[in-house]
Amino acid sequence: MSEKGVLNHPFRKGELLDLNCPSREILQHIASRWGILVLIALDRETLRFSELRKKISGISEKMLSQTLQTFEKDGFIHRTMLPVMPPHTEYRLTPLGLEVYEQVIHLSDWIELNLPRVLNAGKEA
Template sequence: MRGDAFDPGCPTRLLLDRIGDKWSVLVVLALTGGPRRFTELRRLIGGVTPKVLTQTLRTMERDGLLTREVFAEVPPRVEYALTPMGLSLHGPIQAITDWAEENVEDVLSARARHDELPA
């Protein structure tokens, strides 16, 4: 079954919201190299609060994009890893990231020109 993203009632929009969220995008990029602990993710991503990162990880786990593995150690160790479905997002997200990195100067210049225009 294929959805219609232009239909307000289509569940496809839920997925677009998930993969369009900046924290989810950064989590996918951070986990592409393999499993990471919460503190590693937070340090690597930067600027995300523990609460928001926790919410993002829980939602991504619920959506089947990542797994959370708890190791029976003292203190307990928890690692997050992408599922095959989560890993399949890497290509599209990397393409958008590459585009952003290649075009950031042009976008910033366009913003500056626009902001200089009389109101």
Template sequence: MVDSTDRAFDVFSRQCPSRSTLEHVTGRWGALTLGALHDGTFRFNELRRRVDGVSEKMLSQTLHALERDGLVQRDAQPTNPPRVDYRLTPLGQGVAERLLALIDFVEGRQGDVLRAQERYDATRGGR
């Protein structure tokens, strides 16, 4: 664990700007979008199909936030019809790699999670 006194930013501080970035990265749609973009460049609708369940509005908002944070690059081609591609920046690539390690861990331990949920629900009368 890194000592937060060695850093210019402290996510545990209420006013730290890194909190909003952390929220964009770890929110459901941000994490899934970054994970999907790790596989390569996507057009908007390709990305929407890859991130199953995300609405057009939420994906658009997510991409804007991630682009503003410097994690996603939006490339608009002046063609007819217009073509817009999304890809990770080098910073986004580093974030996505760490997220994918967490996703891999969670998927690999999901059986343990489900068993823990069953035990919890059994002792507390279900959800």
């Protein structure tokens, strides 16, 4: 890492716009319809699948499962299988997931704070 905390690697800022930049796939995972909501729902909590599904209104089991699997592969989520009957699985953000969450929550807060302005801007157009 450099002194400013930015990784020294062959990808520079702006290469996200390049079709072949691997960061596009990660961006798609995070910014997907449900990705941001899963990050926000987990916050700093450890939740079971059913708790997450209740917390994120409108998400299907399939989409929640796919999003959690993708985030686990990306290293954003840690999954723990509990040895109970019936089996329970818990999810929590990893340190990397918490870093992503910190970025996403700023966007979420901005949207919440500026929602009236955004809605009015659409009416004025």
